[in-house]
Amino acid sequence: MNLIRSFLFAPANQPDRLKKFLRIAADCFVIDLEDGTPEAEKEAARAALPEIVAYLRQESLKGLLFVRVNEPRSPHLKADLRAAFAADIDGIVVPKIEELDELQPIASALTMAQLGSARELSIIGGIESMRGVINALELARVANLSALYFGAEDYITDIDGRRTVEGHEVLYARSQTVLAAKAAGIQALDQAVVEIRDEQRYRDCGAQGRNLGYGGKICLLPRQVEMANELFSPAASDIERSRRLIAASEAASLEGQGAIEFEGRMVDGPLLKRAQSIVAFADRLAATK
Amino acid sequence: MNLIRSFLFAPANQPDRLKKFLRIAADCFVIDLEDGTPEAEKEAARAALPEIVAYLRQESLKGLLFVRVNEPRSPHLKADLRAAFAADIDGIVVPKIEELDELQPIASALTMAQLGSARELSIIGGIESMRGVINALELARVANLSALYFGAEDYITDIDGRRTVEGHEVLYARSQTVLAAKAAGIQALDQAVVEIRDEQRYRDCGAQGRNLGYGGKICLLPRQVEMANELFSPAASDIERSRRLIAASEAASLEGQGAIEFEGRMVDGPLLKRAQSIVAFADRLAATK
Amino acid sequence: MNLIRSFLFAPANQPDRLKKFLRIAADCFVIDLEDGTPEAEKEAARAALPEIVAYLRQESLKGLLFVRVNEPRSPHLKADLRAAFAADIDGIVVPKIEELDELQPIASALTMAQLGSARELSIIGGIESMRGVINALELARVANLSALYFGAEDYITDIDGRRTVEGHEVLYARSQTVLAAKAAGIQALDQAVVEIRDEQRYRDCGAQGRNLGYGGKICLLPRQVEMANELFSPAASDIERSRRLIAASEAASLEGQGAIEFEGRMVDGPLLKRAQSIVAFADRLAATK
Numbered sequence: 001m002n003l004i005r006s007f008l009f010a011p012a013n014q015p016d017r018l019k020k021f022l023r024i025a026a027d028c029f030v031i032d033l034e035d036g037t038p039e040a041e042k043e044a045a046r047a048a049l050p051e052i053v054a055y056l057r058q059e060s061l062k063g064l065l066f067v068r069v070n071e072p073r074s075p076h077l078k079a080d081l082r083a084a085f086a087a088d089i090d091g092i093v094v095p096k097i098e099e100l101d102e103l104q105p106i107a108s109a110l111t112m113a114q115l116g117s118a119r120e121l122s123i124i125g126g127i128e129s130m131r132g133v134i135n136a137l138e139l140a141r142v143a144n145l146s147a148l149y150f151g152a153e154d155y156i157t158d159i160d161g162r163r164t165v166e167g168h169e170v171l172y173a174r175s176q177t178v179l180a181a182k183a184a185g186i187q188a189l190d191q192a193v194v195e196i197r198d199e200q201r202y203r204d205c206g207a208q209g210r211n212l213g214y215g216g217k218i219c220l221l222p223r224q225v226e227m228a229n230e231l232f233s234p235a236a237s238d239i240e241r242s243r244r245l246i247a248a249s250e251a252a253s254l255e256g257q258g259a260i261e262f263e264g265r266m267v268d269g270p271l272l273k274r275a276q277s278i279v280a281f282a283d284r285l286a287a288t289k
Numbered sequence: 290m291n292l293i294r295s296f297l298f299a300p301a302n303q304p305d306r307l308k309k310f311l312r313i314a315a316d317c318f319v320i321d322l323e324d325g326t327p328e329a330e331k332e333a334a335r336a337a338l339p340e341i342v343a344y345l346r347q348e349s350l351k352g353l354l355f356v357r358v359n360e361p362r363s364p365h366l367k368a369d370l371r372a373a374f375a376a377d378i379d380g381i382v383v384p385k386i387e388e389l390d391e392l393q394p395i396a397s398a399l400t401m402a403q404l405g406s407a408r409e410l411s412i413i414g415g416i417e418s419m420r421g422v423i424n425a426l427e428l429a430r431v432a433n434l435s436a437l438y439f440g441a442e443d444y445i446t447d448i449d450g451r452r453t454v455e456g457h458e459v460l461y462a463r464s465q466t467v468l469a470a471k472a473a474g475i476q477a478l479d480q481a482v483v484e485i486r487d488e489q490r491y492r493d494c495g496a497q498g499r500n501l502g503y504g505g506k507i508c509l510l511p512r513q514v515e516m517a518n519e520l521f522s523p524a525a526s527d528i529e530r531s532r533r534l535i536a537a538s539e540a541a542s543l544e545g546q547g548a549i550e551f552e553g554r555m556v557d558g559p560l561l562k563r564a565q566s567i568v569a570f571a572d573r574l575a576a577t578k
Numbered sequence: 579m580n581l582i583r584s585f586l587f588a589p590a591n592q593p594d595r596l597k598k599f600l601r602i603a604a605d606c607f608v609i610d611l612e613d614g615t616p617e618a619e620k621e622a623a624r625a626a627l628p629e630i631v632a633y634l635r636q637e638s639l640k641g642l643l644f645v646r647v648n649e650p651r652s653p654h655l656k657a658d659l660r661a662a663f664a665a666d667i668d669g670i671v672v673p674k675i676e677e678l679d680e681l682q683p684i685a686s687a688l689t690m691a692q693l694g695s696a697r698e699l700s701i702i703g704g705i706e707s708m709r710g711v712i713n714a715l716e717l718a719r720v721a722n723l724s725a726l727y728f729g730a731e732d733y734i735t736d737i738d739g740r741r742t743v744e745g746h747e748v749l750y751a752r753s754q755t756v757l758a759a760k761a762a763g764i765q766a767l768d769q770a771v772v773e774i775r776d777e778q779r780y781r782d783c784g785a786q787g788r789n790l791g792y793g794g795k796i797c798l799l800p801r802q803v804e805m806a807n808e809l810f811s812p813a814a815s816d817i818e819r820s821r822r823l824i825a826a827s828e829a830a831s832l833e834g835q836g837a838i839e840f841e842g843r844m845v846d847g848p849l850l851k852r853a854q855s856i857v858a859f860a861d862r863l864a865a866t867k
Contacts, residue, residue, distance in 0.1 A: 011547055035558035038542040128559075130472040134426065137712065153559035159471045159502035160566065168457075168746075169500040172464030175750030182737045183708040194555045211747035213737035220555050253616040258589055266772040266798050269613035270706075270731035277738065300836055324847035327831040417848075419761040423715065442848035448760045448791035449855065457746075458789040461753030483844040509844050 011036030300325035589614030
């Protein structure tokens with residue numbers, strides 16, 4: 001699956017907001033049948049799915065297109081899955097995944113749906129509860145999963161804590177989620193920032209997530225998409241510095257040195273690999289533009 | 290079991306301090322046969338238990354009354370349990386729980402003691418060692434447990450680290466303990482603050498604990514009880530804000546909106562549930578006054 | 579095994595730097611066949627091992643002497659082990675340990691090598707990848723392991739994150755590693771600081787590690803050895819304060835008090851044990867001087 005830096009949600013019952021996807025450069029768009037759509041509107045929103053998806057495809061939406069269904073234990077799940085798989089999507093987002101037994105039937109349903117789709121379907125799972133965090137390592141290895149996202153607001157509601165700017169209250173859960181995802185070889189998407197007017201907070205929170213190993217972030221509005229795309233792409237200065245580091249390291253290696261000092265840092269295996277990874281990612285981004 | 294915000298310890302060999310329980314508004318009182326009572330005094334303290342408990346009951350002590358026995362591997366344990374269950378208590382605090390095999394016989398002893406008690410007996414377990422943290426998830430699910438507390442000082446002594454104000458050195462262990470307790474559906478009680486003259490430190494530490502999901506805190510003296518009760522009750526401004534958020538969210542839902550902006554925050558499922566939980570807790574507190 | 583406060587690496591292909599070990603007061607020296615030695619030089623470095631080790635022994639090197647082999651999945655491993663065990667070393671450092679199945683044969687090879695060595699051989703394992711962190715608890719219990727070190731740079735490269743001064747991005751992994759090691763009864767050695775000109779950063783990072791329970795730290799150059807030895811030895815003021823605390827506590831115990839106030843802190847079991855541990859460590863250090 002393509003890399004997701006920006007992971008944008010909009011409510012399934014608001015076609016005007018969904019149509020705006022066409023003007024936004026998110027890497028992955030999500031039509032939300034869960035929290036974004038009130039109970040009373042869920043059925044109508046499901047019924048409207050095929051049409052809005054068809055419209056977005058016809059207008060050549062750039063980026064992946066997913067539908068977020070309701071959580072595995074919800075009475076809405078079956079109808080949500082039926083509606084989602086009837087539309088021309090790239091996959092489903094399953095929130096609040098907690099137990100293997102609940103997730104595996106959904107993964108099987110996707111395998112069936114794959115037979116009727118020209119796209120490679122996958123599941124993005126939400127780790128946003130205590131059980132989800134506890135079971136994250138095994139949940140991440142379920143077939144068909146392409147990414148996990150961490151839902152800090154739901155998690156802290158579940159454990160009955162409070163959110164702070166520094167985020168120490170979710171550091172354990174957020175660390176375990178990114179570790180579970182990356183160790184399973186799938187993508188990791190960082191928590192939402194609900195303070196939607198506070199750009200600095202989004203940037204700071206995004207930097208925390210990137211440091212932890214997240215490769216993208218939930219977006220609640222278009223402005224956050226721009227910031228996420230920037231935060232999760234290597235800066236020009238990083239790329240340039242990485243190229244210099246690689247060159248210096250290769251030159252030293254020819255002279256028999258495995259470790260060198262480069263701009264104040266002792267550089268050997270890990271820092272060299274990181275520089276190579278930054279350059280590779282930059283090349284990959286450039287190739288898809 | 291009633292909610293414990295303040296969890297106050299006093300030594301079992303100091304009857305004058307135990308009698309002062311009658312003038313303190315702790316949610317749970319603990320008569321301490323472990324660290325609070327020196328080796329040479331433990332036997333006499335056990336012998337004096339029935340009388341002091343009877344006195345506290347006769348004087349209508351408000352709040353739960355527990356006895357802390359010595360740790361599962363201690364030679365004192367059997368005599369402690371016998372003395373504790375001979376008194377009219379609400380349960381026992383078992384410090385330094387580490388292995389299921391040690392905790393289960395204690396839980397069985399409590400089941401037996403329950404036959405002779407009119408009160409609903411339970412165990413509050415202490416996670417305060419490396420083995421305890423490693424096994425916290427399974428320890429928390431033992432029958433008869435009503436709460437876990439985290440003992441930062443003992444934990445950091447066991448791992449041979451050092452305590453700081455920020456507490457990053459125990460963040461992993463403190464996070465795992467609250468997760469284990471809350472996921473098992475039992476209460477979580479936060480670490481002691483041994484700097485007994487430093488009220489700001491107690492408040493800051495308590496706020497950290499509350500953010501992580503702890504619902505109460507160890508108290509070493511009466512002043513800490515007052516602070517704990519305040520820290521772990523919703524503030525009037527939180528309650529009022531939560532009521533407004535719920536009202537705004539319900540109004541929006543009628544208009545087909547699942548997510549709304551409320552005072553700068555994007556509010557949907559989790560923030561709404563948290564507000565509902567704050568209001569429910571406030572109502573519950575008000576009902577018990 | 580002796581306590582390791584300073585854990586100094588130098589490349590196996592640079593005999594001049596290895597000979598300088600004789601003038602440095604590290605607790606443990608490591609001749610590095612892994613990252614420190616470029617691919618093209620590894621074979622020659624292996625061939626030169628017996629001679630350089632013999633020289634260091636003949637010149638009465640103080641401190642332990644280890645060889646770092648390449649990681650368990652490396653094509654170099656067999657030749658590295660053969661060369662290492664042919665030299666008069668105290669053991670091997672195995673980087674990037676991840677799975678029991680990989681580590682156990684290495685532990686068996688060491689058991690065989692033990693038959694031909696007058697020294698007590700052991701393995702120091704590196705937890706420096708996602709799989710290593712996930713499996714740290716069981717890896718730490720493998721026979722012949724005497725220590726684990728945490729490799730923050732490699733870990734963050736593996737998970738594709740970024741390093742910061744505060745280190746929150748590795749707090750989970752660094753906490754799990756020290757917990758795994760100490761709970762298994764082996765030593766824990768803290769991460770390298772690659773900013774080799776920045777002494778304050780080394781000191782701050784070392785203090786974080788010590789708070790978490792690490793007993794020593796990776797060193798990349800002689801100046802870091804001096805700092806590590808200081809950071810991981812109790813300060814004179816700590817020792818003196820600990821002795822006073824123990825005396826006060828013993829006096830109080832005679833008067834029937836299990837908990838006392840000492841310099842603003844409530845002191846009972848854990849703080850007393852910590853003071854005793856500091857004094858015991860200081861006595862042990864003094865005895866080996």
